Amino acid sequence: MATVVLVRGRRGRCLPALLLLRKWPWAQQPVRSATAGAKKIEKVLIANRGEIACRVMRTAKKMGVQSVAVYSEADKNSMHVAMADEAYFIGPAASQQSYLDMDKIIQVAKISSAQAVHPGYGFLSENTEFAEKCTQEGIIFIGPPSSAIRAMGIKSTSKAIMSAAGVPVVEGYHGDDQSNQFLMEQAGRIGYPVMIKAVRGGGGKGMRIAVTESEFLDQLESARREARKSFNDDAMLIEKFVDNPRHVEVQVFGDQHGNAVYLFERDCSVQRRHQKIIEEAPGPGIDPEVRRKLGEAAVRAAKAVNYVGAGTVEFIMDAEHNFYFMEMNTRLQVEHPVTEMVTGTDLVEWQLKVAAGELLPKTQDEIAHRGHAFEARVYAEDPDSNFLPGAGPLQHLSTPPADRWTRIETGVRQGDEVTVHYDPMIAKLVVWEEDRSAALRKLRYCLRQYNIVGLNTNVEFLLSLASHPEFESGNVHTNFITQHHSELFPPKKPTAKEILCQAALGLILRERVFTDEFTLHTRDQFSPFASSNGRRLNIAFVRNLTLLDGENKVDIAVNYNHDGSYSMQIQDKMLHVSGDLVNEGDCTYLKSSVNGVVRKSKLVIVENTVYLFSAESSAQVGLPVPKYLSAVSSMGTQGGAIAPMTGTIEKVFVKEGDRVQMGDPLMVMIAMKMEHTIRAPKAGTIKKVYYREGSQANRHAALVEFVDEETQSE
Known part of the structure; x- marks a missing residue:
């Protein structure tokens, strides 16, 4: 019997940016008769974590349904645990021993007296055995019958079923x-x-x-x-492989009474690593007739397997808008909020009602769509390093304010950590407006307000993508990022001198705050540490600052003027600078004037880096670290390959004595649910292999040591 530790029930509030879903004034829900024999769901267990667990809990709370969370060792202080009415520990961080352990989750459902289990997406959401076990134990599985999961989960089987149902296939x-x-x-x-x-x-x-x-x-x-x-x-x-296709999917919904409807399409064409990054509804440029055919084909697909609940039928579409069945996801999709925004529905509410045996809340004729919505997935990853996923603490996290037309779907808060054990998605930013151009403008505006410090993210890349002329025109396809790589990844330009002056001003003003606090605390106004005007540095009213723009040092000569302003010289350019720090909520803003141009930027200073976020741009300026304080050594990279992140060694291709060329594969590492090939940085002979298959390596650990060709020839 699996061991499950019960912890006391707890309640927690959501982030201020989280929005409880509301009914739209233009989309009144029709009154439907209660279905005879409908089951009552008063408590639901969410067999998942992070963003989707929090998403389901918000709707459950709105409906008066209690929520039960499960959590691993890595998630004991997580947001979804705090939000739940009850939370149960189910094992180590490894998902195979926690979130994928069916017996533990079913045992929690029994202990908590939950009538239903919502699997979210990923993990056990499309696992036929889990769906069947829930049914056998008298627990409602909030998803389709296991027969539908089985039929659509095996792509070869699903293709045959679709072909027989008259749905075009590749x-x-x-x-x-x-x-x-x-x-x-x-x-x-x-x-x-x-x-x-x-x-x-x-x-x-x-x-x-x-x-x-x-x-x-x-x-x-x-x-x-x-x-x-x-x-x-x-x-x-x-x-x-269809060259440059569009990825268009249709949201379908079925009930236990044989009814099925479609809630129109989403375009999910812009992807990296075959994973979606920006989704929108409706699909740009799709005319009503093609939309109808897409929807009807999707409903035929759903009815062919007697589908119940939320599902997505995915198609690829060529340049002539011919479409072909690709697969069916038998669960709620990550990108479901864009459908909710344009149709005025709450699909999780529909899931709970249909799982309880009720009729679909709307008929096909009653479902309409209005306006345009975008969803941008905010990931902990480095787009400049082939979107390499990352991990680390969210030292600073601030988001655009949520309102009726802006949603922040997340499972993390400031101070939380994105771990290597699970998917690196931080949040989904969802916006709605009356038309596509307005919605896209709003998306860019909100992305500028999504500020994260502590790890690499794709926010700047999302901005670059959302600003590309071809994306603005709706000319999207699955090869978009590769085709427009040079424009989406332009060469990095030196930081403008005006921005460097703002960074210097932020440092000086923060120093003044610390000095004022010291004076207030010591009450010694004559202390040499009680002055921030340059005098305590024994340089009268002048001081020199050195900042780092990337790896380049920038020297700034700062003159303290008697009126409280500053004259800053960078190379041969003199700039007149003034400003103040202003606290708004939990954030500090720098209001600055540089040569008469006034700007307001969010200021975050963490360790040796100054971050500036404004409505126009963001910047990151470093401070040099003295060599005697630097713990970074280049020794580990001189004679071998290092781990880019913490992960498990899945495959080792080399052994001691093997000769390799630059770029040859050395190992395959599994980290953050992805496979990464570690390649030889130079040509040479393998001297030592430090890890075996199945072992775990920490970030920056030496994986392979080898003698390069230059050393061998000496």
Whole structure:
């Protein structure tokens, strides 16, 4: 029997930026008759964590339904635990021993007397065995019947069902022969490029593109490794890769009485690593007739498997708006809020009602859409390093204010940590406006107000993406980022001198605050530490500051003027600077005037870095660290490869004595639910391999040591 530790029930408030979903004035819910035999759900267990757990809890609270949370060791102080009415510890950080442990979760449902389990997305949300176990134990599984999950979860089976239901499908091989040679023959028959997909895949896992026959086997093996890790099944299918397609999906909903409806489409074309990054509804440029055909095809797909609950039918669409079935996600999607914004619905509320046996809240004729909505996924990742996921503390977190048309869907607060154990998504920013251009303008405005310090994020990249002329025009496709890479990743320019002066001013004004506090505390106005005008530095009214713009040192000569302003000289340019610090809520703002131009920026100073966030831009300016204080050593990178993050070594390709060329694969690491190939930084001979397959390596740990060719030739 799995051991579950019960902790006392707890309540917590949401972040101020979180918005309880409200009914739109233009979208009044029709009055539907209560369904005879409907079950009553008074308590629901959310078998998930983070953002989606918090999302479900908000609707549960609105409906008067109690919520039960489960949490791992890594999540004991998390936001979803604080929000729940009850919370139960279920094991270590590793998801296989906690959030994926079906027996533990069902035991919690029994202990807490929860009538239903909401699986969220990911983890057990599309697990047929879990759905069946819930049913066997008399627990309502808030999702489709296991038969529908099984049929749609196996891509080869789903393709056959869709074809029989008259839903167009992409040419491919979905059979049982999984030998490498046979799959390669099928790829040649279909014609390159081909998409290699895990039969039980989802979320971009176990997917690779083979452009030529020569790379097919490498891509196949990589996809299989990731599929085994994610789904415990490495069966693959091969499909024709449609060049520059759009990824368009339709939200469907079914009830237990044979009714099914569609709530229109979402465009999720802009992706990296086959994972969505910005979604919108409705799809740009899709005319009403194509929209109707998409919706009707999606409903046929749902009815073909007797679907119940929320589901998404995903299509790829070519330039002529021909569309082909790709897969069906038998759960609530990450991007469901954009559908809620344009249709005025609460899909989690629909889920709870349908799971209880009620009729769908609306018929097809009663579902309308209005305006345009965008969702931007804010991730802990480094776009400049091929979107390498990251982890770390949220030392500063401030967001745009939530209102009726702006939602912040998140599961973290300032001070929380994004761990290596789970998905690196920090939040979803969702906005709505009357038309696409207005919604896009609002998205950019809100992204400027999404300020994070403590780890790398993709916020600046999202801004670059949302500002691209082709994106503004709605010319989106799945190859968008690759095609426009040079514009989306322009060369980094030196920080403007005006911004450097603002950073210097922020440092000086913060020093003044500390000095005033010291004076107030000591009451010694004659102390040499009680002056912030340059006198205590024995340099009269002049001092020199050195800042770091990236790796470049910038010297600033600061003259303290008698009127409280400053004259700052950078190289041959003199700038007149003045300003003050203003506290608003939990944030500090720098109001500055540089050569007569007045600006207001959020000021965050953490350790040796100054962060400035404004409505126009953001900047990061460093302070040099004395060598004797620096703990960073380059020794670990001189003769080998290091771990980019904490993770598990999945595959080791080399052994002592092997010769490698620069770029050759050394190891495969699994971290943050993704596979990362560690490659040789130089040519040479392997001297030592420090980790075995299955072992865990910490960030910056030396993985492989080798003697490079230059050393060998000496």
